[in-house]
Amino acid sequence: xxxxxxxxxxxxxxxxVVATVHGEIVGRGRAGPGNPLAHGPERAAAEVAAAVRQAxxxxxxxxxxxxxxGIAGPAAACAFGAALGVGGPVTxxxxxxxxxASGTPAPxxxxxxxxxxxxxxxxxxxxxxxxxxxxxWLLGDEGSGRWLGLRAVRVAVRNWDTPFAALIAAQAGVGxxxxxxxxxxxxxxxxxxxxxxxxxxxxxxxxxxxTAIVSEAVACLVRTLDDLxxxxxxxxxxxxxxxxxxxxxxxxxxxxxxxxxxxxxxxxAAGAAWLAARPISPLNPADLHRAMLGGVA
Numbered sequence: 001x002x003x004x005x006x007x008x009x010x011x012x013x014x015x016x017v018v019a020t021v022h023g024e025i026v027g028r029g030r031a032g033p034g035n036p037l038a039h040g041p042e043r044a045a046a047e048v049a050a051a052v053r054q055a056x057x058x059x060x061x062x063x064x065x066x067x068x069x070g071i072a073g074p075a076a077a078c079a080f081g082a083a084l085g086v087g088g089p090v091t092x093x094x095x096x097x098x099x100x101a102s103g104t105p106a107p108x109x110x111x112x113x114x115x116x117x118x119x120x121x122x123x124x125x126x127x128x129x130x131x132x133x134x135x136x137w138l139l140g141d142e143g144s145g146r147w148l149g150l151r152a153v154r155v156a157v158r159n160w161d162t163p164f165a166a167l168i169a170a171q172a173g174v175g176x177x178x179x180x181x182x183x184x185x186x187x188x189x190x191x192x193x194x195x196x197x198x199x200x201x202x203x204x205x206x207x208x209x210x211t212a213i214v215s216e217a218v219a220c221l222v223r224t225l226d227d228l229x230x231x232x233x234x235x236x237x238x239x240x241x242x243x244x245x246x247x248x249x250x251x252x253x254x255x256x257x258x259x260x261x262x263x264x265x266x267x268x269a270a271g272a273a274w275l276a277a278r279p280i281s282p283l284n285p286a287d288l289h290r291a292m293l294g295g296v297a
Contacts, residue, residue: 151216
């Protein structure tokens with residue numbers, strides 16, 4: 001049996017997919033954080049290896065003819081190759097590349113990612129050729145989950161006697177506008193990030209302040225994508241755009257009005273496995289993508 005492995009190595013978890021060169025999924029695995037910049041190369045490599053071992057089940061790593069890892073930021077393939085112990089080459093690409101690959105088999109296009117952060121990337125031949133935003137919470141990441149949380153705090157403080165402010169205060173565990181200011185100044189990022197679902201839920205319930213924040217987030221994300229001026233297919237990725245959120249709904253509406261129908265990245269690890277299998281599979285890239293990822297064309 002000839003196998004390939006794909007990994008989506010994130011800051012909180014690593015997900016792996018093992019498949020045959022014909023596109024049949026053999027197994028899936030999940031382990032701890034695999035980003036070497038955030039957690040160090042040794043721990044990251046160990047967690048990625050654990051995810052792949054789980055996906056392999058009882059199969060030998062020697063059966064893996066190729067592996068592709070999607071990782072945010074630069075990483076050395078050699079650091080992961082030794083930990084994986086697979087029977088073929090290990091390639092490291094940006095997580096934007098694997099997100100794009102999981103949405104389309106096209107060789108070029110754009111991916112718009114909005115999770116904790118936000119970035120748009122133009123992809124060509126498995127490489128990021130240019131980006132827009134992705135500047136971090138202080139300088140950018142406009143329309144991201146963290147941006148939503150920070151915007152929610154600002155709006156709540158300025159509109160304290162409103163139902164929206166009450167929602168934010170309850171989530172933060174504070175009782176006054178001053179307390180919310182002090183809470184925010186400590187930059188409790190996990191808690192700030194946790195305000196994004198509160199904003200989305202309130203927007204679903206037609207709260208005017210939440211609706212305005214979501215509309216602003218949509219405009220920011222569309223502008224970030226527009227900055228690329230990329231004519232190919234668009235793939236949406238990240239927690240705010242891959243799931244059923246009002247932010248996703250807004251972005252889809254704007255792009256649909258322009259005649260663009262974006263695809264969705266639901267399984268970046270499988271996209272990585274497709275990249276690994278593509279050069280050695282007897283199937284053409286589109287058929288392999290259909291077999292491995294359900295036929296997004």
